Amino acid sequence: MDLYEHQARELFADHGILVPRAEVTDSSQEARVIARRLGGRVVVKAQVKTGGRGKAGGVKLAADPAAAELTARQILGMDIKGHTVGKVMLAEPVDIEAEFYVSYVLDRAAGRFLAIASAEGGMEIEEVAATRPEAVARVPVDPAEGVTSAKAAEIAEAAGLPPATVDVLVRLWEVLLREDAVLVEVNPLVRTAQGQILALDGKVTLDDNARFRQTRWGAEAAEHGDQLEAAAAAKGLNYVKLDGEVGIIGNGAGLVMSTLDVVAGCGARPANFLDIGGGASAQIMADGLSVILSDPAVKSVFVNVFGGITACDAVADGIVQALDTVRLTKPLVVRLDGNNAARGRAILDGRRHPLVQQVTTMDGAARRAAQLADAG
Ligand SMILES: Nc1ncnc2c1ncn2[C@@H]1O[C@H](COP(=O)(O)OP(=O)(O)O)[C@@H](O)[C@H]1O
Ligand SMILES: [Mg+2]
Structure with missing residues (x-):
């Protein structure tokens, strides 16, 4: 999870980094x-x-x-x-004399962290990195050793940062370590006319695998754009918001990913996707549908299920029961295939809901969902 600037600023201050x-x-x-x-x-x-x-x-x-x-x-x-x-x-406005860039980022491929620093920080850092890569120092950091004063001095030296930044570099590592972050970035870190080193902007990405102990951000995580994702996560569902208009529910990450592709191939754009995983009980279906339907961008919903361990008749039962608790406001296209598909389809047909249609193929169902979204 990414934090807002004001949250990152709070963490910096907690670890003794000066902020305005x-x-x-x-x-x-x-x-x-x-x-x-x-x-x-x-x-x-x-x-x-x-x-x-x-x-x-x-x-x-x-x-x-x-x-x-x-x-x-x-x-x-x-x-x-x-x-x-x-x-x-x-x-508070700060009297800036020089702007620097510093960050620590997890380098998954190398199995360690990377310190990235430059004496030419500020809003043009991408431009600097692209045109003059030698102006941006990259120093590997061993996670077990961390950033000691000696390591911080090495980073500052490599980037041409003033010695006064060494203390901040050590404290920034403390932020990463103590707060379970996989990225901390300060751009700009500035030297003021009075010679102080201050963090004027901050980006922190927390390690979601450690979310259970990041209690501090529990309520904040549910704010703004993260609201639906947080609601879904609270119900144990994997929900991701996208920019389009077709809501997508599927079972299993692989099927959900290919569903996104097929919908995109029909000229529509996925609004979101929700992986209900192996289980498709009435409760999970109801939870999933209510999450998807509360996204105002959704014009149609495509439920794509391939019955494996969870048989299609159980999924169909789940959908039918969910229709009793969730008020369906958008057309729902269901494609059931695999284990007990015929029985599942019969159960859904028996429900005769005016907004529910079944299509037996994935391509056909995606096309229908795309058409309905276009018309809606
Ligand atoms: N408190 C401040 N006092 C003076 N200048 C600031 C302050 N905060 C930001 N700035 C200036 O605005 C620029 C952009 O702000 P920043 O917080 O880095 O946003 P972003 O990186 O999203 O563009 C900074 O590079 C800095 O020059
Ligand atoms: Mg910035």
Whole structure:
């Protein structure tokens, strides 16, 4: 799970990394009050889980509390690369003398971490990395040894960072280690005119395998775009939100993946997908359908099940019972194949729900779901 900038900032501060004073709000009126508290002049920053906010107009300096309110009103609700801005962070403006880039990232292929650092940080870091890769140092970090002062000095030296950054590099490793992160990134890490080293932006990706002990983010994870994913996860379902209009439910990761391809091949775009795994009880079907149907982008739903250990008649029973508890608002196309397919189809036919149709082939069912989404 990615954290918001304001959450990353909180973790940095907890581990002794200096950050500008800042507060978060979802209201432009409150932004004015916060700006006054922070001394008047503030940087208004969109809180979305994507980079490049500055270039997209999501990071703006406001000269006084009234300007902060106006700027917050502009930024709240803004769309940045498909992410709607629900909150802004107001931060004290910092007198920047130099901008650096530092990150630690898990290098799965090499089985270790990689420190990436550059003395030319800031909004153009991608450009720097692409055109002058020698300006970006890459130093392997052994996970067992971690980033000691000596290692941090080696990283700073390789990237041409001032010695004052060594302490921050050690503390940033502590963030990664103690908070179960697989990525921590500070861009920019700045040196102020007064010679302080401050983290002005932060990205942290937590290791989802350690989610059971990341209790701190439980409620936050359910916010904004993650709401449906969190609801699904709470029910033990694997749900992923996409950009299209056909909702997809399938059993097993492989079948779900090929269902996405087949739907895309019919000229429609998957709205999401949900893997119900091996089980397809009435409860799982009801949970799955209610998650999929609460996505307003969904125009039709394609349930694609290949009966194996879970037989199709059990799946059909599950769908029929789910139809008693979930109000179906969109057409549902069901394709049942494999173990006990004929009995499953008969059970669904017997239910005679006006919004449920069956198609026996995967391609045919995908085409139908695509047509219905197009018409809906
Ligand atoms: N508190 C701040 N004071 C002064 N300048 C800032 C502050 N926060 C951000 N900036 C400037 O805005 C730029 C973009 O902000 P940043 O938080 O890095 O967003 P993003 O990386 O998403 O574009 C930074 O590179 C920095 O130059
Ligand atoms: Mg940045």
